[in-house]
Each structure stands twice: as structure tokens, then as C-alpha cells.
Amino acid sequence: MKDVKAQKDIKNMKEMEDIKKMKDIKDKLDKLPVDIKLRAVDRLKIHIMRQKYGYFSRLCLLLSLIGPGILVMIADNDAGGVITYAQTGSIFGLGFFIPFMVLMLPVAYIVQEMTVRLGAVTHRGHAEMIWKRYGKFWGAFSLADLVIANILTLITEFIGITLGMQFFGVSPVVSSMIALVVVFSIQLFLRYYTWEWISLSIAALNLVFVPLVFFVPHLHWNAVADSFKTWHISGGVSSLFIYVVLANLGTTIAPWMLFFQQSSVVDKGLTVKDIRDGQIDTFLGSFFMVLVAIAIVIITGSVVHGVQGSSNMSIDQILHIISIKMGIVPMKLFALGLIEAGLIATIAISASTSWAAGEALGWPKSINLPPLQGWYFYLPGLISVLIAGGVVLIPNIPLGFLNLTVQVVASIFMPAAMLFLLMLLNDKEIMGEHINKKWQNISAFIIVGFLIIMNGLYGITVVFPHMFGR
Amino acid sequence: MTLDNKKIKNGREDRMIKKLNNSKPQNGTNLEEDWDNFVQEEGLIDYNKIPLKRAEIKGWVKFAFWFLRIYIVIMIVLVIVGFSRIH
Known part of the structure; x- marks a missing residue:
């Protein structure tokens, strides 16, 4: 009898001790600012997972750490990107652009991987690093460029959303309103952990283009395989070909992506211990991005290419031909992919605006901030979404001119953003042992140099369209 | 004690703390004793206050x-x- 009582007492004491320990940690958490407290809870989860060994635990840890890389790459397949890939396929068919898209994988990976290391080591976003390391002028220049480019890009996302929704019988006003409500709700009412998972779930819809390939009637897989051997350019090298190469490069890396992934890595709370997982995340994202791009090129390259006027078709016309040749359901799925592309990019781009403004101006900057407490953090991103959602409804708006301006602003801004990235990654004072290695610098300099030349050429060709002949 | 128990049971934060309490540290890290180190290592600091x-x-x-x-x-x-x- 005494033994039972003694055991009970020991159990009670242990329970009390456990509760005291838990309360201690809870008190310590409560002392942190609210955004950091929520991040600390997420990091506690990672800490617990690190205590476990085995392949399954390692996989669970990886799944908890991935997010920013996949999100940024899928969001890069935005409405403008989907339209560019669709037009690329319809103009050039199955040939050069399929292996070309595969080449974009290392390009995207090498550039974006640097943002993971920079964010994990410094715990600061790209805008903050430029502002504080290189002064107010370059900080303000980068922020202003980013905000302008983001607003203009958001307009193209809303064009994609309203256009795609029209195929479901929804008017532009209603679709713009729906998109605004969805984006506002996601940004304001979700904290980072749920925000990331909801965004990733929306991003998963981007993969809708991949199964669509199997609905292509009489698809010649041999032609797809041959494209890797021949790199055949339908119609040969022309000014149109150069323009399309530059447009595809332009959609592979956009300025907002550098800012987004670094800030996202910081807000998620990744540390130097998580760099490896961040790299896997970025690789997976690059892989999905390229997979979707190739799928779109295969679809339109097989179905639309060769149809009269295929070298100069709008996305409406491309969708119309898809519905004739593949059926209504594949066409609607394609339109759904376009809507999703616009929506996920709107979420990512508006978040990048908010993060960058917060970082540059020294505000608390986290999606973990409750809306009432951090309204000024959310404001820049939401205002830019509101402007884009409104502008797209203006009748007879010069959309072509807007698109052109986006490309020009990006081509001016991109070299600056990438050079800052390279400078920061070679800054031993802040990067320590995580500084770029020799091979990383060689590959990064080649890619960044190539992108700078191509971006400059692209900017020039959009304002001087006949520079490379007619 | 019942009240405390209720308090600890609710929310993601509490679930995480409970998990932490149940997990057996294998690398010797004990958060109750090493909280400051955890905060430092995980970068759970307001970096706005740290000049660059x-x-x-x-x-x-x-x-x-x-x-x-x-x-x-x-x-x-x-x-x-x-x-x-x-x-």
C-alpha cells in the first residue's frame, strides 16, 4: 500500500517538474517579441526533429525546412512566364527551346542558392544588406526599382488572372475582386508557417501543365528526344528567335526573386545548419520550374505550332486552338494553370515588396506579425496589389506598353541586384566560412555576366525592336 | 495544477513545448539550461537593433x-x- 502511494507521489512530482519546465520555456517564449516568438516555436519544432536519427526523421526535417526555394521558383512561372512559354512553343515548336529550358535549371539554381546562404548566415534580407552595407543611395535605388518593377509585374499577373477566369465565365471585375480578397486574406490572416503551406498548396497547382502533356493528341516523343540532339531552330536564327531567347531568360530570373527568397529564408528562421536543406529546396524548385516550362512548350509546340498565324498568337488564340485540338477540359485546365500562376506570383511579389520596404526602413518585418500590430509592414505589398487589381480594370489600358515597361525596368535593375548579391557573397566580414568558393564564383560570374549582357540586350530590343533586323 | 495543465495543452506553441519536454536530447542540448544559446544560434534576435x-x-x-x-x-x-x- 505504501509502495503504491510512494509511486504515485513520485509520478506526481515528475508531472509537476515537467509542467514547471514547460512553464519555464513558455515564459521565456512570452518574453520574445510576437513575430520572433512565433518563429521560435517553428524553430523549436526543427530543434526537436534534429534530436531524432534515421532516414524517416531526416526526410521529415527536410520537408519542414523546404518552402522558400520551391515557392520562389514556382512563382517565377507566373502569368507572364506561362504566356511566354506558350508563345515560345507555338512559334518554334518542339526543338531548341526544350533543351534550352533544361539549361535554365543551373542558371536559376546558382543565382538563387546564393540568397539562401546570405539569408541563413546574416539573418537579414537583401534590401537591408544593400542599404546597410552599401549606403542609402544604392539602398533607395534598389528599393524604388523593386517597388516599381513589382507593381508593373503585378499588373501582368492580374491580366493573367482575369484572362484565365474569363474562360470560366467570370467577368474581369469579379475575378479581380476575388483575387484581391484571396491575396489580402492570405497575407493578413496567416502567420508564416501556415502562410507558407497555403502558398505551397496553391503553387502545387502549377504542376497542372505536366499531366496535360499526356492529353496532347499524337504527341511525338521522338521529336521531344531529338530536340536534345539537334537543338533545331524552326525558321533559323532571326531577330524573333533572339527576342524569344531573351524573353525566356528574362522570365527565368527576375529581381523580385532575389529579394523574396532571401527574406523568406530569414522569416522562416533558417540558420547555417539548414543551408544544405535550403539548397535541396532551391534545386527542387528549379526542377519543378523547368519541368512546367518544358510541359507548356511541348503542349503548344505540338498543338499550336504550324497552325496558320502561330508565330504571332495571343494567349486567347492559343487557348482557343487547345480547346479545338485537345478538348474543353484540357483548355480549362490550362486556363486554371494561368490563374494559379498569376495568383501565386501575386502572393510572392507582394510579400517581397513588404519585406523589402520593412528591411530598408528598419521596421519589424515578418509575416508572423498580427495584422493590427504590423499593418505598416503589410501596407506596401497590399497597396501594390490594390493598384494592380484596379489598373487592370481600366478600359483600353495600353497593356503592351505596360509589359514593355516591366521588361525595361527589370533590365536596368537586374544587373544591380545581381552584382550586389555577388559582392555580398564575397564579403568575408559578413559571410565568414560561407563565402563563395572559387568554383561558385566562377560559375556565378559566368552566369551573372551572361544574364547582365542578355538583360541589357533584352532591354534594348524592347525599345529598339528592329535592332537585329526584321 | 489542473488549470496549469489546461494552459499547457492548448495551441501550437504548447504542443511544441510538450513535444520538447517528451523528447530525449541526444546531442546533449538541454533547452531549459541553454535557452540563451538556442536564441543566439537560431537568430531569434531583433536584428534591427544590431548595427551593421x-x-x-x-x-x-x-x-x-x-x-x-x-x-x-x-x-x-x-x-x-x-x-x-x-x-
Whole structure:
């Protein structure tokens, strides 16, 4: 009898001790600012997972750490990107652009991987690093460029959303309103952990283009395989070909992506211990991005290419031909992919605006901030979404001119953003042992140099369209 | 004690603390004792309050800045010329 009582007492004491320990940690958490407290809870989860060994635990840890890389790459397949890939396929068919898209994988990976290391080591976003390391002028220049480019890009996302929704019988006003409500709700009412998972779930819809390939009637897989051997350019090298190469490069890396992934890595709370997982995340994202791009090129390259006027078709016309040749359901799925592309990019781009403004101006900057407490953090991103959602409804708006301006602003801004990235990654004072290695610098300099030349050429060709002949 | 128990049971934060309490540290890290180290390692700090030194502009970085300035000026001139031709 005494033994039972003694055991009970020991159990009670242990329970009390456990509760005291838990309360201690809870008190310590409560002392942190609210955004950091929520991040600390997420990091506690990672800490617990690190205590476990085995392949399954390692996989669970990886799944908890991935997010920013996949999100940024899928969001890069935005409405403008989907339209560019669709037009690329319809103009050039199955040939050069399929292996070309595969080449974009290392390009995207090498550039974006640097943002993971920079964010994990410094715990600061790209805008903050430029502002504080290189002064107010370059900080303000980068922020202003980013905000302008983001607003203009958001307009193209809303064009994609309203256009795609029209195929479901929804008017532009209603679709713009729906998109605004969805984006506002996601940004304001979700904290980072749920925000990331909801965004990733929306991003998963981007993969809708991949199964669509199997609905292509009489698809010649041999032609797809041959494209890797021949790199055949339908119609040969022309000014149109150069323009399309530059447009595809332009959609592979956009300025907002550098800012987004670094800030996202910081807000998620990744540390130097998580760099490896961040790299896997970025690789997976690059892989999905390229997979979707190739799928779109295969679809339109097989179905639309060769149809009269295929070298100069709008996305409406491309969708119309898809519905004739593949059926209504594949066409609607394609339109759904376009809507999703616009929506996920709107979420990512508006978040990048908010993060960058917060970082540059020294505000608390986290999606973990409750809306009432951090309204000024959310404001820049939401205002830019509101402007884009409104502008797209203006009748007879010069959309072509807007698109052109986006490309020009990006081509001016991109070299600056990438050079800052390279400078920061070679800054031993802040990067320590995580500084770029020799091979990383060689590959990064080649890619960044190539992108700078191509971006400059692209900017020039959009304002001087006949520079490379007619 | 019942009240405390209820308090600890609710929410993601509490679930995480409970899990932490149930997990057996294998690498010797004990958060109750090493909280400050955990906060430091995980970067759970307000970095706005930590000043960042301005970079010294020398060597190839100086060259990169000049390249940027020239690139931007050339691009802006080209854009102005191009846009004025469009309209």
C-alpha cells in the first residue's frame, strides 16, 4: 500500500517538474517579441526533429525546412512566364527551346542558392544588406526599382488572372475582386508557417501543365528526344528567335526573386545548419520550374505550332486552338494553370515588396506579425496589389506598353541586384566560412555576366525592336 | 495544477513545448539550461537593433560600382531615346 502511494507521489512530482519546465520555456517564449516568438516555436519544432536519427526523421526535417526555394521558383512561372512559354512553343515548336529550358535549371539554381546562404548566415534580407552595407543611395535605388518593377509585374499577373477566369465565365471585375480578397486574406490572416503551406498548396497547382502533356493528341516523343540532339531552330536564327531567347531568360530570373527568397529564408528562421536543406529546396524548385516550362512548350509546340498565324498568337488564340485540338477540359485546365500562376506570383511579389520596404526602413518585418500590430509592414505589398487589381480594370489600358515597361525596368535593375548579391557573397566580414568558393564564383560570374549582357540586350530590343533586323 | 495543465495543452506553441519536454536530447542540448544559446544560434534576435558596419569599397567592388553607374546611365539614355521614338 505504501509502495503504491510512494509511486504515485513520485509520478506526481515528475508531472509537476515537467509542467514547471514547460512553464519555464513558455515564459521565456512570452518574453520574445510576437513575430520572433512565433518563429521560435517553428524553430523549436526543427530543434526537436534534429534530436531524432534515421532516414524517416531526416526526410521529415527536410520537408519542414523546404518552402522558400520551391515557392520562389514556382512563382517565377507566373502569368507572364506561362504566356511566354506558350508563345515560345507555338512559334518554334518542339526543338531548341526544350533543351534550352533544361539549361535554365543551373542558371536559376546558382543565382538563387546564393540568397539562401546570405539569408541563413546574416539573418537579414537583401534590401537591408544593400542599404546597410552599401549606403542609402544604392539602398533607395534598389528599393524604388523593386517597388516599381513589382507593381508593373503585378499588373501582368492580374491580366493573367482575369484572362484565365474569363474562360470560366467570370467577368474581369469579379475575378479581380476575388483575387484581391484571396491575396489580402492570405497575407493578413496567416502567420508564416501556415502562410507558407497555403502558398505551397496553391503553387502545387502549377504542376497542372505536366499531366496535360499526356492529353496532347499524337504527341511525338521522338521529336521531344531529338530536340536534345539537334537543338533545331524552326525558321533559323532571326531577330524573333533572339527576342524569344531573351524573353525566356528574362522570365527565368527576375529581381523580385532575389529579394523574396532571401527574406523568406530569414522569416522562416533558417540558420547555417539548414543551408544544405535550403539548397535541396532551391534545386527542387528549379526542377519543378523547368519541368512546367518544358510541359507548356511541348503542349503548344505540338498543338499550336504550324497552325496558320502561330508565330504571332495571343494567349486567347492559343487557348482557343487547345480547346479545338485537345478538348474543353484540357483548355480549362490550362486556363486554371494561368490563374494559379498569376495568383501565386501575386502572393510572392507582394510579400517581397513588404519585406523589402520593412528591411530598408528598419521596421519589424515578418509575416508572423498580427495584422493590427504590423499593418505598416503589410501596407506596401497590399497597396501594390490594390493598384494592380484596379489598373487592370481600366478600359483600353495600353497593356503592351505596360509589359514593355516591366521588361525595361527589370533590365536596368537586374544587373544591380545581381552584382550586389555577388559582392555580398564575397564579403568575408559578413559571410565568414560561407563565402563563395572559387568554383561558385566562377560559375556565378559566368552566369551573372551572361544574364547582365542578355538583360541589357533584352532591354534594348524592347525599345529598339528592329535592332537585329526584321 | 489542473488549470496549469489546461494552459499547457492548448495551441501550437504548447504542443511544441510538450513535444520538447517528451523528447530525449541526444546531442546533449538541454533547452531549459541553454535557452540563451538556442536564441543566439537560431537568430531569434531583433536584428534591427544590431548595427551593421558599412562595407569598405575597394578593389573589384569599386570597379563593379563604376560599371553599374555607367550601365544605368547608358540604359536610361537608351530607354528615353527608345520611348521617345515610340510616341
